[in-house]
Amino acid sequence: MAADVPAGSAPASAADRRIPVTVLTGFLGAGKTTLLNWLLAQPGLDSAAVLINEFGEVGVDHLLVEKVDDTLVLLDSGCICCSVQGDLVRALKNLFMRALRREIPPVGRVLIETTGLADPAPVIHTLMEEPFIAERYRCDGVVTAVDTTHALDQLGAQREAVRQVAMADRLLLTKCDLADDDARATLAARLAELNPGAPQIEVRQGVPAEGGVDALFGCGLYSAAGKLPDVAAWLGEERARRLEAERAARSAPMAWRKGAPPARPAAAPARHDEGVSSYVIRFDEALQWYGFSDALGLILQVYGERILRVKGVLNVEGDPLPRVVQCVQHVAYPPTSLPAWPQTGPLSDRRSRLVFIVRDLPRSEVEVILASLAGQAPSAEAA
Numbered sequence: 001m002a003a004d005v006p007a008g009s010a011p012a013s014a015a016d017r018r019i020p021v022t023v024l025t026g027f028l029g030a031g032k033t034t035l036l037n038w039l040l041a042q043p044g045l046d047s048a049a050v051l052i053n054e055f056g057e058v059g060v061d062h063l064l065v066e067k068v069d070d071t072l073v074l075l076d077s078g079c080i081c082c083s084v085q086g087d088l089v090r091a092l093k094n095l096f097m098r099a100l101r102r103e104i105p106p107v108g109r110v111l112i113e114t115t116g117l118a119d120p121a122p123v124i125h126t127l128m129e130e131p132f133i134a135e136r137y138r139c140d141g142v143v144t145a146v147d148t149t150h151a152l153d154q155l156g157a158q159r160e161a162v163r164q165v166a167m168a169d170r171l172l173l174t175k176c177d178l179a180d181d182d183a184r185a186t187l188a189a190r191l192a193e194l195n196p197g198a199p200q201i202e203v204r205q206g207v208p209a210e211g212g213v214d215a216l217f218g219c220g221l222y223s224a225a226g227k228l229p230d231v232a233a234w235l236g237e238e239r240a241r242r243l244e245a246e247r248a249a250r251s252a253p254m255a256w257r258k259g260a261p262p263a264r265p266a267a268a269p270a271r272h273d274e275g276v277s278s279y280v281i282r283f284d285e286a287l288q289w290y291g292f293s294d295a296l297g298l299i300l301q302v303y304g305e306r307i308l309r310v311k312g313v314l315n316v317e318g319d320p321l322p323r324v325v326q327c328v329q330h331v332a333y334p335p336t337s338l339p340a341w342p343q344t345g346p347l348s349d350r351r352s353r354l355v356f357i358v359r360d361l362p363r364s365e366v367e368v369i370l371a372s373l374a375g376q377a378p379s380a381e382a383a
């Protein structure tokens with residue numbers, strides 16, 4: 001079944017040979033990686049390249065994606081919406097050129113998983129307006145994962161969550177297996193206010209209830225028509241911001257020639273809420289699971305409101321495999337294991353690391369609890 005093209009989105013013509021790009025977004029912990037793994041297991045998706053972007057220094061998501069080849073690219077120089085011109089453009093150019101040189105197989109589609117804090121506007125703008133990219137790729141839709149169990153709070157507190165919903169072509173209501181009918185209906189009504197045109201698809205345990213892959217792809221060329229007027233305004237702001245940055249870049253060398261310091265671009269408005277920060281807590285020795293999980297449980301109980309996301313890869317005493325813990329606000333999801341310790345990157349030293357993304361929660365508060373219950377003092381690591 002082909003998904004309906006929402007009002008305002010023009011279907012891509014059959015003659016359009018550009019590579020379709022799906023932007024998979026959604027707030028922290030909404031279930032993007034889980035959906036991505038489901039997608040990658042579907043027939044016909046072996047030629048998809050995946051770009052993953054994560055908030056914080058120690059990336060965990062790329063370890064959780066079940067695709068290990070040259071077409072999985074980690075965008076690790078900051079949040080995609082802040083570093084879009086550098087990282088994303090470079091990665092898409094590289095993919096195209098490497099496929100052209102036959103260093104990798106032809107790329108049939110690109111899936112971009114943004115950070116949970118990303119504003120989709122700069123990503124969409126880049127796909128549609130950056131000349132090299134727009135000639136070779138077309139934005140085939142913004143698919144937003146919305147956590148049925150946490151989204152109402154997130155939409156009330158975080159402007160990024162509102163933008164991710166309002167700019168979507170498809171809304172995937174994740175974790176419906178954990179929510180009751182009333183919660184689902186209340187959220188569906190709120191989402192319809194923010195984005196009346198986007199089809200809403202329920203997801204249980206990472207699997208969409210209807211439409212399969214076709215419900216997520218074939219969204220038509222991205223368009224602000226049919227969405228709230230805010231969407232066109234945000235894309236317009238993005239265009240203005242980009243023009244201003246280009247103008248400042250052009251004027252900088254002139255100033256140097258006259259011996260003055262280069263003109264600095266006007267301070268860009270902050271894209272992220274200033275209260276939101278991330279830090280990494282490291283344990284150098286193997287952890288005793290029960291003490292550690294007591295400590296984490298207490299942290300979630302006491303500070304859950306201020307914990308946007310916790311992700312950790314742990315070296316647990318007696319377990320040869322890295323254990324993965326994941327939490328959103330007060331909820332800890334069942335732990336899983338990676339198939340092996342990574343051979344490269346920060347986790348190759350087999351030390352446990354927990355990445356916290358928090359709102360107004362100092363590291364010291366968390367460390368006190370971990371130190372008293374987990375059986376060893378944590379070490380700080382730059383985030």
Ligand SMILES: Nc1nc2c(ncn2[C@@H]2O[C@H](COP(=O)(O)OP(=O)(O)OP(=O)(O)O)[C@@H](O)[C@H]2O)c(=O)[nH]1
Binds near residue numbers: 034115145311327
């Ligand atoms: N029960 C249930 N759990 C889910 C579902 N989708 C995701 N989860 C769990 O929710 C947690 C977060 O899921 P992820 O897929 O990592 O979320 P994410 O959006 O990629 O997270 P970030 O990249 O950190 O923003 C994991 O422990 C998942 O197993 C679902 O539909 N049902």
